[in-house]
Amino acid sequence: MMVLSACGQTAQTRNSAAAGTTSSSQPTGVPSPETKKETPSGEVTKVVWWHSMGGELGKAIDQLVANFNSSHKDIQVEAIFQGTYDESLNKMKASLDSKSGPTMIQVYEIGSRFMIDSKAITPMQKFIDQDKFDLTQLEENILSYYTFDGQLYSIPFNTSNxxxxxxxxxxxxxxxxxxxxxxxxxxxxxxxxxxxxxxxxxxxxxxxxxxxxxxxxxxxxxxxxxxxxxxxxxxxxxxxxxxxxxxxxxxxxxxxxxxxxxxxxxxxxxxxxxxxxxxxxxxxxxxxxxxxxxxxxxxxxxxxxxxxxxxxxxxxxVVVGGASLYMMNNRPEAEQKAAWEFIKFLAMPEQQAFWNTKTGYFPITKKAYDQPAVQENMKKFPQFQTAVNQLHATKVSKATQGAVMGxxxxxxxxxxxxxxxxxxxxxxxxxxxxxxxxxxxxxxxxxxxxxxx
Missing domain, CATH: 3.40.190.10 (Periplasmic binding protein-like II)
Structure with a gap:
């Protein structure tokens, strides 16, 4: 569990090690040539992911991307560090008219109302329904923040309390x-x-x-x-x-x-x-x-x-802090579906176990706690059990879902x-x-x- 604060970064100078405050010299996570595998027809769908995870968090993202790319012949994800949450969001706003932005973007939790009001996203519920994706495998108390009117607009990625x-x-x-x-x-x-x-x-x-x-x-x-x-x-x-x-x-x-x-x-x-x-x-x-x-x-x-x-x-x-992943609706449908495949990959217990042990963020998938890496980490840092217990003890209400405003x-x-x-x-x-x-x-x-x- 890293030294990074997972909550929203309104004051960028609050923590010198806060997620997303690292300079843009951080690795972008562009897949190396040897990980790119093409289908027999040679068609590869590219997914661009903008994120705000610098330092060690950025390295963990690069590894997740590399793992996905090496196992998928027809999809290649490019993860690009865009600075702080605020900086990334401003770049996204500027890209909307030109369609030069990403396929998916990581946005801090307090940006939720703006993202919905922007009408620039495809709610994740669309892919969940099409795929009959089982949401019960994910943590209800984490999903509740990003659920509005019965729809899940984004998929939680990095979460803390x-x-x-x-x-x-x-x-x-x-x-x-x-x-x-x-x-x-x-x-x-x-x-x-x-x-x-x-x-x-x-x-x-x-x-x-x-x-x-x-x-x-x-x-x-x-x-x-x-x-x-x-x-x-x-x-x-x-x-x-x-x-x-x-x-x-x-x-x-x-x-x-x-x-x-x-x-x-x-x-x-x-x-x-x-x-x-x-x-x-x-x-x-x-x-x-x-x-x-x-x-x-x-x-x-x-x-x-x-x-x-x-x-x-x-x-x-408690209310969850951190950020979630949004799908941009100005990208081709095939590209959005490819990004959804990557999001499902990130939600797998093995990937969530890796993310948790490398960063300290909560796993969003319940079965991640059964993974040996997570269990070993919990033995090394038993204090983290308090965080898990507090999350699970929270009963969902309008108060604990968290406030939303633009x-x-x-x-x-x-x-x-x-x-x-x-x-x-x-x-x-x-x-x-x-x-x-x-x-x-x-x-x-x-x-x-x-x-x-």
Whole structure:
């Protein structure tokens, strides 16, 4: 499991190692000549895949592509790194008129509403129905995010959740039970107070909009109206409801009590502080697990736990982060069908096992957990079981399916600004969130008018 955060990349500078922030000098994944095999007629259908996975993730993609190409005589996939999610999406927009774009593209989860509204895609449901593809073999809690009005518009590819990481060694020293991590806001506060001594601060949470979205879902609370934008397009932000106010008040109080450290928006900074033993509790993506455990080494024992929530919260859970694969509808039908064959290949247990062990992203296929490579990896990193349990414990609802809106990248940054205003004492939780909700709602209104034209 890599050090990369699998959530959407709104703030491109958040993590120096965030997926998709690697320079364009990364390998493109163009198949080598020896892997190209032609049919007797010499016809080969080419599939172009735009993705945002740099570094080691890009190498894993190259290997998946090479494996597919070597086993298919009539289809050849070319995977091309296009920079960050935002950069790739902008390139796709520019390519629509010229039809110079890809056959399929990887898009972050918060780009879902835009992709549907763009009318530039062929819903994956079309191929699923034609092929009678069995969706029950895939994880329901992952599919639910990308399902709208009973249709699956894209196929999930890289998926993660946030979890709580804690220092078991410091828990023992503070007289806390390392096998019973805090589960509620009040319990986190109490643990942080006990841990804040001898140069250690109890906790530090990045001021990251993705975390706030997750705190809403974990309380069974919706982030925008109209069923989180799923029964009909969202028209109003619900960022200033009780779920948000209560969460920011809790975070602010811990900072004021000096049992939590404010290190800003970057999860890289909270991660470094945790690895160094300077803070005892933090939040990060499940895809960061291997990087954190490897960086800690034998300095202390790393524990993992579910995302905390208020003691009086409604039933909720976590929302998937990461990205999915969309089929572009301006490509020939034969090319789209060839891309569908590649997507089915990626969903196979063996390929999902490879992807999981090389990257730390969840397998989307249930039987991948039966693969020896995954089982061996789970033994090496038992903390990942927490991530799997949290995903499976989440009950699908409008709240846990996740909010969708066409201005989600902007909304996430607005929320981060509100979080900063509260933590630094510039505004109260209610005032900051009232302003944020109003700002987001205005942006939604402008977007909806644009889409309606």
């Amino acid at each position: 946030p979890i709580m990481y804690y220092n078991k060694t410091l828990f023992k020293k503070a007289g806390l039970d390392p096998e019973k991590p805090p589960a509620t806001y009040d319990e986190v506060t109490a643990a942080a107070k006990a841990l804040s001594k001898d140069g250690v601060t109890g906790a530090s949470f990045a001021l990251y909009g993705w975390f706030m979205e997750q705190f809403f879902a974990n309380q069974g609370a919706e982030y925008v109206n109209n069923g989180n934008g799923r029964t009909s397009s969202a028209t109003e932000s619900l960022a200033n409801t009780e779920a948000g106010i209560q969460t920011l008040a809790w975070m602010k109080q811990m900072v004021d009590d000096k049992v939590a450290l404010n290190l800003g928006r970057k999860t890289d900074d909270t991660k470094k502080a945790f690895v160094a033993g300077q803070v005892a509790i933090t939040l990060d993506s499940t895809a960061s697990l291997r990087g954190i455990v490897d960086a800690v080494g034998d300095k202390f024992e790393v524990g993992t736990a579910f995302l905390p929530k208020p003691a009086n919260a409604k039933e909720g859970g 201005v989600f990248p902007e909304a996430r940054q607005i929320m981060e600004g509100a979080m900063e205003e509260v933590i630094t004492g510039l505004k109260s939780p209610k005032d900051a969130l009232d302003a944020a909700a109003s700002n987001i709602t205005k942006k939604i209104e402008v977007y909806n008018k644009t889409v309606a034209k």
